[in-house]
Amino acid sequence: MHELSLAQGLVEQLEATAAKENATRVVGLQVVIGSYCGVERDAFEFAFPFAAEGTVCEGAELRIEELPVSVRCRRCNAISHPAPILLVCGACGANDVELTGGREFLIRSVELEVP
Numbered sequence: 856m857h858e859l860s861l862a863q864g865l866v867e868q869l870e871a872t873a874a875k876e877n878a879t880r881v882v883g884l885q886v887v888i889g890s891y892c893g894v895e896r897d898a899f900e901f902a903f904p905f906a907a908e909g910t911v912c913e914g915a916e917l918r919i920e921e922l923p924v925s926v927r928c929r930r931c932n933a934i935s936h937p938a939p940i941l942l943v944c945g946a947c948g949a950n951d952v953e954l955t956g957g958r959e960f961l962i963r964s965v966e967l968e969v970p
């Protein structure tokens with residue numbers, strides 16, 4: 856499962872951060888998932904506790920912020936937020952658009968417990 860390996864990669868990053876800050880536990884974290892980055896939010900939420908088990912992330916509260924797809928039209932320059940399945944301009948309907956947002960997958964913030 857793709858989301859499980861992503862969750863494992865995330866946990867590894869958090870372990871490194873926790874070690875650097877001398878933290879004993881990751882209390883919570885906020886992750887940004889773009890609607891066009893290919894990560895299923897539900898699958899990721901499901902996979903995270905498995906990846907976190909036995910690490911400093913065990914029991915951490917996971918909060919997910921979803922970012923919409925964002926495109927800029929090359930014809931009329933409008934910025935719109937189409938559904939990820941059909942990337943067209945919301946203003947003129949052209950499919951000549953540039954993806955400007957929605958591919959994000961990143962950690963927004965982490966709360967650590969430092970003794």
Ligand SMILES: [Zn+2]
Pocket residue numbers: 928929930931932933944945946947948949
């Ligand atoms: Zn347009």
